[in-house]
Each structure stands twice: as structure tokens, then as C-alpha cells.
Amino acid sequence: DTAVSQTPKYLVTQMGNDKSIKCEQNLGHDTMYWYKQDSKKFLKIMFSYNNKELIINETVPNRFSPKSPDKAHLNLHINSLELGDSAVYFCASSLSGRSAYNEQFFGPGTRLTVL
């Protein structure tokens, strides 16, 4: 049973297109995240949702719009794709709360290539 799953695993598209990446977790976590890993393997958080509420919104172009329909899902929609958006996008989840371990569990990643 996959704990954090992402679809698609690979996404190749043309500049200017709009695309979405989906994430689902079956761990019962209440917090979900999107990270971007660039070609140098540098990882940076983009967004975080807790109980469907946006709690972290880093300096990300507004072409990126996350949506959390429920606690188990966090999707990422990207408008007007640019070459610089090419990266691996990771979804993660964790439990929040003072008494909970807050290590994050990561999905397998979505490799986005913009041509």
C-alpha cells in the first residue's frame, strides 16, 4: 500500500500549457506539502496545507495554484508553463500537533519537463 502517491510520475509538455499534478496520502495525516527539487537536487518548499487550509505559501509565481479538496489530497495546478518550471515536484505529508512526530513522508515525485 502506497503511503503517499503522486500522479503522473512523468510529465512532458510544451511551454505555455497548463498542467496538474495530483497527490494522495493514506496515512491519516492532516498536513500536506509541495516541494520543488531543481536540477542541482536543491529542495525547496512551495506550499503547505493543514486541514485544507493554506498555511505556507513561499515566494512562488502565482501561475502555481495548490488545491486541497480534503485532508488526504493536495493537487498542484500550473498555468502557462515555462522552461524554468522543469523540475521534480514532491508531495509530502505529516501529522501536526504538539504531541505528534512531525517527520514528513514523501511521495515518489513527478518529473516535469517543459519543452
Add this chain to the structure above:
Amino acid sequence: AQSVAQPEDQVKVAEGNPLTVKCTYSVSGNPYLFWYVQYPNRGLQFLLKYITGDNLVKGSYGFEAEFNKSQTSFHLKKPSALVSDSALYFCAVSRRQGGKLIFGQGTELSVKP
């Protein structure tokens, strides 16, 4: 502002030898520190964390890390490296539970037979 530094892009060790992957951090207040490992074409896997208490933390796959407050370091160690330990290792810091993780730039560990 929070930051994490991993001073070595790459660490090479022979199988059976001890390994150390270095990490230093900068954060106001008490830090929460983490190590994650990324195998090729995979997501990150949690190895261990320091929240409070004993400075020596033990984690998965025989790894351990030592929190040193005076040196603001959290080095990852293993007494005897395995070829299968070869991967990309990330140190991360969070200032509070549920807060965002700030990752270091990663260290590529290569263990040769």
C-alpha cells in the same frame, strides 16, 4: 532566518569504514533537526530526528546523529558503511512542530566495495 549547510557535496568511503556526513544549522530558538535519504529516482525517506533530550539520536538502517548545540551541528554517522548506503543525504531544520522544513543542499554519499 533558518538555514542549513552541508559543507561537502560528496563523501566517499570504503565499505566497512565509518562514515560521517556533516550538517550545520542556523535558527533562532530551539531547532528540530532531521536527516532524510534519497535513493536514485525516489522520494525522500526519513532517517532520524532530534527534538529534545539525548544528544545522540539513533535512526533507521544503523544511522545515528549527534546534536551539538555549541557548534550548531547535527552530523550523521554510521560505524560501518554498506554499499547500499550510497545515496543523497539531506539535513533539514524546522523551528517548531508543523513548521516548514528548510533543507541543506544535500551530500552525495558513495560507498565503494
